[in-house]
Amino acid sequence: MKRLLTILLLSGCVWTALADNVSALQKQQKELKQQMEQTNKMLQQTKKNETATVTKLELINQNIKTQKALIRNLDQEIHGLDNEIAVLNTQRTQMQQELVTQKQAYAKMVRESHYAQMQQSPLLFLLSAKSFQQLIRRIRYMQELAVARREQATKIEGVKAQIEDQNSQLCAHKQTKQQNLKTQQKTHDELARNERKQQQMLKDLKKKEKDLQAQLKQQQKKADELNKKIEATIAKQAQTVTTLTKEQQIIAGGFEQNKGRLPWPIEKGFISGTFGKHQHPVYKDVTIDNKGIYLQTTSGAAARAVFEGEVTSCFMTNGTYAVIVMHGNYRTVYAGLSRLSVRQGDKVEIKQKIGTIYTDTEQDNKTELFFQIWKDKTILNPSSWISQ
Numbered sequence: 001m002k003r004l005l006t007i008l009l010l011s012g013c014v015w016t017a018l019a020d021n022v023s024a025l026q027k028q029q030k031e032l033k034q035q036m037e038q039t040n041k042m043l044q045q046t047k048k049n050e051t052a053t054v055t056k057l058e059l060i061n062q063n064i065k066t067q068k069a070l071i072r073n074l075d076q077e078i079h080g081l082d083n084e085i086a087v088l089n090t091q092r093t094q095m096q097q098e099l100v101t102q103k104q105a106y107a108k109m110v111r112e113s114h115y116a117q118m119q120q121s122p123l124l125f126l127l128s129a130k131s132f133q134q135l136i137r138r139i140r141y142m143q144e145l146a147v148a149r150r151e152q153a154t155k156i157e158g159v160k161a162q163i164e165d166q167n168s169q170l171c172a173h174k175q176t177k178q179q180n181l182k183t184q185q186k187t188h189d190e191l192a193r194n195e196r197k198q199q200q201m202l203k204d205l206k207k208k209e210k211d212l213q214a215q216l217k218q219q220q221k222k223a224d225e226l227n228k229k230i231e232a233t234i235a236k237q238a239q240t241v242t243t244l245t246k247e248q249q250i251i252a253g254g255f256e257q258n259k260g261r262l263p264w265p266i267e268k269g270f271i272s273g274t275f276g277k278h279q280h281p282v283y284k285d286v287t288i289d290n291k292g293i294y295l296q297t298t299s300g301a302a303a304r305a306v307f308e309g310e311v312t313s314c315f316m317t318n319g320t321y322a323v324i325v326m327h328g329n330y331r332t333v334y335a336g337l338s339r340l341s342v343r344q345g346d347k348v349e350i351k352q353k354i355g356t357i358y359t360d361t362e363q364d365n366k367t368e369l370f371f372q373i374w375k376d377k378t379i380l381n382p383s384s385w386i387s388q
Contacts, residue, residue, distance in 0.1 A: 039059055039063050054205065055364035057202070060194055067194065071188065078177055088173065226317050229315065233324060234324065238377050252330055254327075255309075255330045265386075269301070271296075291372065292335075293371050294369070302354070303334040303371075304354060305332070305354055306350070307330075308349050309326050309347075310325065310345070314344050320336050321335075322335035330374065336369050
């Protein structure tokens with residue numbers, strides 16, 4: 001029995017590591033499925049026609065990215081389940097061998113005892129004692145034998161119960177694996193359809209190159225105006241505030257310590273425009289230089305503060321609002337809002353609503369927030385600060 005316990009302890013360590021890995025993958029899988037549901041909801045909010053638009057293309061691209069991640073996740077989980085099944089099979093084989101050993105030990109115990117004689121006439125066995133001391137020894141012997149048999153029987157039943165538990169776990173893991181294989185195949189099929197749709201949409205959009213280039217030029221003009229306004233406002237504020245109060249220093253320290261762990265400025269959605277220079281999704285020879293990140297979400301969604309701070313500026317440019325929140329010598333910017341929920345001078349808490357994000361009906365109902373992070377007068381990459 002000690003040998004079995006040692007084996008189970010060692011395999012249990014392996015089992016725990018495997019189970020933790022599978023559990024983490026299942027959690028990630030759930031998040032990926034939620035992301036796909038969110039993107040599909042956003043696709044449904046675009047105009048109900050087959051016309052190719054950059055907004056639809058961005059959403060399809062995001063779906064493809066998520067579907068590929070889900071397929072990789074399912075591959076890893078299936079591999080993890082295979083490893084768990086192998087461990088369970090090994091444990092079950094070892095337990096079955098131990099069960100045989102325990103049964104053999106039990107049979108030997110019965111044979112080596114005088115149980116057969118006692119079973120024929122236990123009372124005679126006791127009365128045939130030649131002395132009172134021998135009688136006591138025989139009574140004690142019968143009691144110890146009964147206890148030993150009960151303990152051995154309990155061990156046998158315990159091993160049987162463990163084998164049944166292993167069988168149940170094996171059955172559950174095999175069912176989960178089959179479900180994952182079906183999900184994986186379904187996701188592969190959806191991915192293939194989206195990739196075909198993506199290629200067709202790219203062809204259609206390239207036919208409208210002249211119109212799209214004009215739109216892109218207009219969008220870039222608006223982005224430049226916004227960036228200049230933000231930069232000038234922050235430069236003025238940074239020049240005004242030369243020394244931080246003790247409270248501001250504490251907030252700045254907290255903000256800095258949470259780098260990589262700040263919540264997203266939207267509850268659900270995805271990064272549709274990364275920081276810095278990158279290629280246009282349709283025209284590979286066109287380079288876009290973003291001074292922040294763009295986050296796409298569903299219509300009616302809110303922008304929210306990523307950390308506690310004070311609203312230092314609310315202004316309008318190109319028909320939408322922008323809000324600047326100060327966190328000591330750090331500042332966050334939330335632009336592209338249709339309505340505000342805060343005013344200048346307000347103290348805000350983490351995840352507090354800043355305003356409602358504007359839905360652009362001329363851009364296929366795109367609902368997109370522009371988000372920036374600054375330290376003093378230096379702009380930072382927000383992707384390095386928010387949780388991934």
